[in-house]
Amino acid sequence: MIWLNPQRVTFDGELLTHVESVSVDRVSNRTVIEHGDLGPHAVFVDAPEQRSVINVVRRVLQSEQFAVLPGDRGALTFDASSSSGDVGNVSVSADAVVTGVKYAVSSRQGTTQTISMIAVSSDGVVDPITSSVTGGSS
Amino acid sequence: MSFPWSVSRFGGVAYFQSGPHRFRFGRGGQVFSFPENEPGGVHDFLSFGAQPLTVFQEGRLIDTTRAGVTAQLQAIRDRAATGIVGALTDLQGVTYTDMQILRLDTEVFFDRGRAWSVGYALMYRKAP
Numbered sequence: 028m029i030w031l032n033p034q035r036v037t038f039d040g041e042l043l044t045h046v047e048s049v050s051v052d053r054v055s056n057r058t059v060i061e062h063g064d065l066g067p068h069a070v071f072v073d074a075p076e077q078r079s080v081i082n083v084v085r086r087v088l089q090s091e092q093f094a095v096l097p098g099d100r101g102a103l104t105f106d107a108s109s110s111s112g113d114v115g116n117v118s119v120s121a122d123a124v125v126t127g128v129k130y131a132v133s134s135r136q137g138t139t140q141t142i143s144m145i146a147v148s149s150d151g152v153v154d155p156i157t158s159s160v161t162g163g164s165s
Numbered sequence: 166m167s168f169p170w171s172v173s174r175f176g177g178v179a180y181f182q183s184g185p186h187r188f189r190f191g192r193g194g195q196v197f198s199f200p201e202n203e204p205g206g207v208h209d210f211l212s213f214g215a216q217p218l219t220v221f222q223e224g225r226l227i228d229t230t231r232a233g234v235t236a237q238l239q240a241i242r243d244r245a246a247t248g249i250v251g252a253l254t255d256l257q258g259v260t261y262t263d264m265q266i267l268r269l270d271t272e273v274f275f276d277r278g279r280a281w282s283v284g285y286a287l288m289y290r291k292a293p
Contacts, residue, residue: 057276059278059284061184061224061225063186063187064186064255064256065256071184071185071225071227073276073278073280075282076276077278
């Protein structure tokens, strides 16, 4: 999932400015792959351990001292336009833990900051990324 | 859950039909030892007869619920605990008579992804 130009992006109550995108990578931590005796191909595959990795990409316009650190936990929230063809906006939220804050400096593209997080599920079953349509036209 | 490839049975019961599994043979040859004072003397080993047929099975039990996997596992555990001899039929339809389960091992965790599952390993040996 990726949301371009999200609005009102906050983490742990703090407003994150100039956010260009928020993406969620779904990654399998551990994959079960089973074969049988009858042929070469896998006959059962499952992903019993997964991660939802969030990357918040900000454009940095001036020098700043960023207070968010790896290990910090809080609610990431933002609003974004719905997918093409849909009506209204979506409000997205996730309980997340910061795993990295990195910068990339480019003379062509300027300076960007990427805040990486892993979303935390309330019970291991519920998807840690929640979104709801908030109405209005995109 | 059941899968069409699973036709193996032990003691006439299809314990393993919920998930994929494989069979392999254990060690062959003879049971032997070397006398303590003659290490490496290949002509002086003591033989105790042929190795009994040993078959290893590894696979995965699958269900939509944890309780379902637990029930399958418990059925195999119960059977293994009795040591009762039975016929083992593998996935190719080959039958080995007078086998008994000597050991049952399971993976540390039950997995829950799209389905509940747990990996297991069984050791069978032909009864004396």
